Amino acid sequence: MGRYEDKFKTFLDEERKIVDKRLSQSLKNRKPSSLYEPGYYIIEGGGKRLRPLLVLLAVKAVGGKLNKAYNAAAAVELLHNFTLVHDDIMDNANKRRNILTVHKKYDTNIAILAGDSLLSVAYEYLLKDCNGTAKKVLAAFTKGLVEVCEGQSLDKEFELSENVSIEEYIVMIQKKTAAMIEMCCTIGAVIGGGDEKEVRSLANFGKNIGIAFQIQDDLLDITGDENDFGKFVGGDLVEGKKTFLFLKALEVSEGTDKDRFLEIIKNKGVKPGQIQSYKELYQKLNVLEDAEKEIKHYTNLALKSIKKIKNEKYREYFALLADLLIKRRK
């Protein structure tokens, strides 16, 4: 893979700059400022722009032209940030990317409306890039929106539920995380002029890598390096989140071990001082390895579906992107 690695990095760096500029244009100095300024604040707050870059990679993978997709690339990031603003209200989160969340910097009412407007501008920008393909592109985008709402709702349901199966968890992360990644690949492929088979392959890549990405996120919460990761280790345990690790541990444990996991549900989380002992329990039960296996399983499915990309360079770019998504922050 070595021969493309540098080129890939250059591609990401250059395209990220173009995307950032387009995103900035979409909201900067737009009136009324009471509406758009909070949206501009979160967009300028950073982010890796993985979703827009996926759109652009999918365009290239099917032989399309990038300059027909920059508005669509901006649109998926606007949609993503709409979900972040509303999710942060629901999660009562104080910070994101090391700056105050929108509802903490402004207030909840402003954040609700700022989120809504990010979504409205997302559709506005998407419409700029879909002459001829409007119905397909907008249907994929809307499907992503529907699923991300459903996923968030399931995630909130699970917080209150005492028994969530691994299967239900996979459905939830497929909707909450993977559907949007899938959508990015789909609309890139459609705008780029891909045929049905190409669109399906790339969509399938997105869906599977999205699921792998989320399980990896769960795993990094406990194995990640504090500094690299940007959040404190074990945060999911403290919040009592029903992650892959937790649900797997609940499934495979017995006796007093199981009781300790049931305690998390009862107490709605653990104390920070308990994180290390739960990590050791995860290790004893092999659930960290189980998670790695699951990540590998979905990553392999993703990699399999891009084998059909004809252009060698972009096939490798997709493989490198998968690597980037899964190996991140490790």
Added chain:
Amino acid sequence: MGRYEDKFKTFLDEERKIVDKRLSQSLKNRKPSSLYEPGYYIIEGGGKRLRPLLVLLAVKAVGGKLNKAYNAAAAVELLHNFTLVHDDIMDNANKRRNILTVHKKYDTNIAILAGDSLLSVAYEYLLKDCNGTAKKVLAAFTKGLVEVCEGQSLDKEFELSENVSIEEYIVMIQKKTAAMIEMCCTIGAVIGGGDEKEVRSLANFGKNIGIAFQIQDDLLDITGDENDFGKFVGGDLVEGKKTFLFLKALEVSEGTDKDRFLEIIKNKGVKPGQIQSYKELYQKLNVLEDAEKEIKHYTNLALKSIKKIKNEKYREYFALLADLLIKRRK
């Protein structure tokens, strides 16, 4: 106009039933219920379905077929209810249509997400009805969404502002109320196969009747009959809202009269016991008549723009609808 009045009423009654059924189908028993049940609750809570009916009337006015537009008709009502759910949170409203608002019946987090999902289903349904016209229809719908967010933001800005001009107020209600009415006419006309001139005429009708409708709403707050109106008389004064009446009164009053209106800004509203004396002050300053003149002005602009509808019956239906919107609850 008499010869069409009964037929018009029958049309509204019959079409409303079809729209209600479609709306019900769009959300009933949809999973996850934690997401869709609150949306179903507000949709089933009633409403006159004026916006869907406008879509359908516009379809007929340009000679189109109704059964190609029922999903679009449902979509505009879903969009409308998305705005109601989020606005009610921002306004901290307890009741709407005599039942608890979504955030009071459930909670704020659920209401935020339920609102988002109503919008997502709105796009989903709209997409069912726009083969061939997808880009135009979705652009009009999205423009309506962008403007309604901007209008709501301006409305909230005005609450805190000490000087709002009548011109700024008209811009606000054009965005907050009229843009959505305009959008209903536009998408009906486009789906119905109208030519550019027809689309423009109907859009123009919607915009102007929407502005008239909102000023009428402001007027009814103080002149309306308590029982007919469903809200208590003078509510806008109590909340210190910057309505047409208030801004006009502020503009034309002098001396101690002006001081009394400036007091409303300072105190962020009046006490219920003061409503009658403010009503008398409005009468003394002739602002009720000024409002009526303004309503007439915009209504006439609306009626002028539908003169070009070729089909006599539907031209009259539009005039009757204008009448219904403006004379309502009086």
